[in-house]
Amino acid sequence: MKCLRCGNTDPVYFYQDQDVWYCRKCIAFGRVNVNELPPRKQYQRKRHTCHPQLKYPLTPAQKKASDELRRNLTLKQDSLVFACCGAGKTEIVMEAIADYLAMGKKVGFAISRRQVVLEIAERMQEAFPSLSVIAVCEGYTDIVDGDLIICTMHQLYRYHQTFDLLIMDEVDAFPYRGNAILKAIAMHACVGEKIYLTATPDDEMRKEVSAHHLNMVELFQRPHGYPLIVPEVKRGYSWMQITYLLLFLKSQRKAKIQTLVFVPTIRIAHRLTRFLSLKYACCAFTSKTENKEKIIKEFHEGAYEFLVATTVLERGITIKGIYVVILFADHPVFNEASLIQMIGRVGRSIEMPTGKGLFLCKRKTKDITQCITSLRKMNEGG
Numbered sequence: 001m002k003c004l005r006c007g008n009t010d011p012v013y014f015y016q017d018q019d020v021w022y023c024r025k026c027i028a029f030g031r032v033n034v035n036e037l038p039p040r041k042q043y044q045r046k047r048h049t050c051h052p053q054l055k056y057p058l059t060p061a062q063k064k065a066s067d068e069l070r071r072n073l074t075l076k077q078d079s080l081v082f083a084c085c086g087a088g089k090t091e092i093v094m095e096a097i098a099d100y101l102a103m104g105k106k107v108g109f110a111i112s113r114r115q116v117v118l119e120i121a122e123r124m125q126e127a128f129p130s131l132s133v134i135a136v137c138e139g140y141t142d143i144v145d146g147d148l149i150i151c152t153m154h155q156l157y158r159y160h161q162t163f164d165l166l167i168m169d170e171v172d173a174f175p176y177r178g179n180a181i182l183k184a185i186a187m188h189a190c191v192g193e194k195i196y197l198t199a200t201p202d203d204e205m206r207k208e209v210s211a212h213h214l215n216m217v218e219l220f221q222r223p224h225g226y227p228l229i230v231p232e233v234k235r236g237y238s239w240m241q242i243t244y245l246l247l248f249l250k251s252q253r254k255a256k257i258q259t260l261v262f263v264p265t266i267r268i269a270h271r272l273t274r275f276l277s278l279k280y281a282c283c284a285f286t287s288k289t290e291n292k293e294k295i296i297k298e299f300h301e302g303a304y305e306f307l308v309a310t311t312v313l314e315r316g317i318t319i320k321g322i323y324v325v326i327l328f329a330d331h332p333v334f335n336e337a338s339l340i341q342m343i344g345r346v347g348r349s350i351e352m353p354t355g356k357g358l359f360l361c362k363r364k365t366k367d368i369t370q371c372i373t374s375l376r377k378m379n380e381g382g
Contacts, residue, residue, distance in 0.1 A: 001014050003023035004032070004035065004036065005023070005032045005157075005184065006181045007184045014034065026157075026185070029185065037160070039160070041159075043145045045104050047104040048102065048147060050098055050130055052091075052094035052095065052097075052127040054127060058092070061219060062087075065219045068217050069092065069093065070095060070099060072215045073096055073100075076193060077193070078194045078214050079193075079216075080196045080201060081093070083199060083218070083220070084219070084222065084378045085340065085344025085345070086223075086228075086347065087219045087221065087222055087223075088223055089169065089199075090120060090123060091127075093109075096195070097165070098128075106164050106165075107148055107149070107163060108159060108163040108165070109124070109148070109149070109166075109167045110153050110156055110186065112170040113152070113170065114137040114138050115293070116315065116317075117136075118135055118140075119318075128148065131146075131147040131148050132146040133146060133148045133150065134149050136158070153182050153185075153186065154175075160188055162189055163191065163192065165193050166190035166194050167195045167197065169198070170198065171196050172198050172200050172205065199341065200336070200340050220378040220381055226353035228347070228379055229347045229354070229356070230357070230375050233359045233361065233368065234361075235361055241327055241328065242327075245327060249276070252305070252306075257323055257355075258304070258322055259305070259306035259325060260306065260309055260313065260323070260342075261324075261327060262314070262334075264310070264311075264328050264331035264334060268328070269286050269309065270284050272308050273308045281305050282308060283295055284309075285313055286309065286312055287310065295307075311334075314338050319345070320352055321349065322345050322348075325358045326358070328362075329361040336370040339368065
């Protein structure tokens with residue numbers, strides 16, 4: 001027996017309902033009987049002649065990457081876009097999106113995190129004002145079809161054999177990474193070409209490139225031309241790290257610059273926020289936080305001097321002029337990829353292309369060292 005949606009062949013996950021067997025491994029996405037495909041829904045396909053309207057034109061490096069990507073798609077080849085944080089991954093796929101829409105083909109853009117889905121949908125709507133751009137994620141599932149669909153990875157189950165072009169961002173991150181069910185659902189959602197976007201490709205993706213299953217498109221230059229921020233590392237016991245943090249926050253208050261303080265656990269986030277809120281306007285931001293959109297909006301508006309966040313904010317968020325501190329950076333939860341992503345929040349905007357990053361730790365781990373090495377290599381052009 002085999003589930004044609006998730007690929008499961010383990011008998012433990014099959015259950016018999018009278019004379020019919022079905023898969024329980026992917027039952028969260030609806031029941032699928034053995035040897036049956038999920039129903040294919042008919043989503044609208046229209047020709048749209050549109051060109052992305054960007055606030056700033058693509059830089060020569062971005063234009064080169066965009067053209068290379070479009071050539072790969074013309075040859076029906078899948079691509080991996082390896083671009084540093086803030087390089088404009090979203091912008092360089094827009095011309096490819098326009099190409100497919102002009103042919104009346106269906107385009108989907110899938111991201112791991114709900115928060116980023118809403119942000120990308122807003123950016124796409126600004127770039128393509130004549131299109132119906134639909135965000136599909138938790139709390140936004142009343143309308144699931146439009147000219148351009150932006151969704152979480154989990155929501156791809158709705159689109160079996162639907163997309164002629166599927167763009168997937170953050171494929172190296174939870175919950176997609178290492179999740180065979182989500183990967184199978186994503187593969188079944190696409191009947192054409194795929195584009196993977198990441199600033200931190202893992203070994204599996206690099207092997208796909210080496211085996212010529214993916215074409216690599218690289219972009220290590222931010223639009224403003226300034227180098228990536230390489231963090232300063234300060235070592236000390238826990239109380240010393242807290243002291244360094246307090247000194248950093250005091251200097252940022254004088255400069256009136258907001259800060260993201262990353263910590264490894266939810267418990268630490270809440271304890272640190274309670275302590276710091278005696279003196280600062282701050283808020284904890286974790287996977288358990290309610291009203292996430294409201295808090296991010298208030299942070300953008302300057303209501304908080306800083307957020308104390310877990311890795312839930314390591315990707316996707318763009319705030320003008322932000323600085324970053326990672327407390328207990330040697331904690332096992334912080335790997336090279338997450339450290340690169342977190343420090344990548346600094347210096348993203350054209351208006352404020354520079355900034356500061358600080359790693360506070362008891363010891364300089366292999367992941368910290370590799371993160372710094374990778375950032376320096378990107379600044380040297382890869």
